[in-house]
Amino acid sequence: MHLFTQEHPQFGWCGERFQFNWSGPPAAVEVFIDVAGRTIEEAADPGPDPRRGEVGEGWTRIAHQVGGHRWAYDVPARDVQRLAASATRVLIRDAGNHAYSAVSTPESKPIQQLREGQCMGSGGSHSKREIKGYWRGHRDLVDKRLWNRGCPPTPLRQALYWACNNADGMHLFTQEHPQFGWCGERFQFNWSGPPAAVEVFIDVA
Numbered sequence: 001m002h003l004f005t006q007e008h009p010q011f012g013w014c015g016e017r018f019q020f021n022w023s024g025p026p027a028a029v030e031v032f033i034d035v036a037g038r039t040i041e042e043a044a045d046p047g048p049d050p051r052r053g054e055v056g057e058g059w060t061r062i063a064h065q066v067g068g069h070r071w072a073y074d075v076p077a078r079d080v081q082r083l084a085a086s087a088t089r090v091l092i093r094d095a096g097n098h099a100y101s102a103v104s105t106p107e108s109k110p111i112q113q114l115r116e117g118q119c120m121g122s123g124g125s126h127s128k129r130e131i132k133g134y135w136r137g138h139r140d141l142v143d144k145r146l147w148n149r150g151c152p153p154t155p156l157r158q159a160l161y162w163a164c165n166n167a168d169g170m171h172l173f174t175q176e177h178p179q180f181g182w183c184g185e186r187f188q189f190n191w192s193g194p195p196a197a198v199e200v201f202i203d204v205a
Contacts (some may be wrong), residue, residue, distance in 0.1 A: 004203040061199055071172065089104050091104075145190060168190050
């Protein structure tokens with residue numbers, strides 16, 4: 001590797017150099033330094049990556065599957081709104097397959113809805129294009145499960161996510177949901193599929 005500036009003593013005959021291999025072409029080299037005081041071993045390990053469904057310090061689980069379609073908030077529903085006030089993102093994942101996950105972009109619609117005490121997807125329609133602006137993650141989850149159409153305003157005590165009018169969409173309904181009488185509690189990535197081991201986190205500061 002040779003990374004020479006124009007002030008290098010050999011510049012006169014070889015010019016600037018930026019390459020992994022002197023005998024090869026120029027290369028898109030990037031060089032970083034770790035300014036957080038970590039060890040080399042710590043710097044080599046980037047830690048949990050929420051884009052792969054991994055969570056570490058700073059993430060708080062707010063909901064999980066109990067069994068079948070039965071599920072529970074990890075904190076009272078009213079406290080989700082309070083916690084969301086100091087969070088910027090939401091992470092949804094399969095507890096048994098963390099790669100099947102999606103993380104919201106900072107300060108986007110999902111966390112804003114939680115701050116308002118509303119379920120994600122509440123109060124209108126969210127097209128596939130809009131969803132791709134709000135979420136990053138597994139293509140199946142982002143492309144198929146999260147869009148909705150014509151969802152009424154729905155408080156967190158009734159639902160956590162409602163992909164209304166999406167037969168393949170995510171439905172996280174409590175027993176207080178207005179549709180409980182005919183469909184029961186729901187906790188699934190896919191309305192047309194089985195119950196799922198969904199976990200939902202927010203990155204509380």
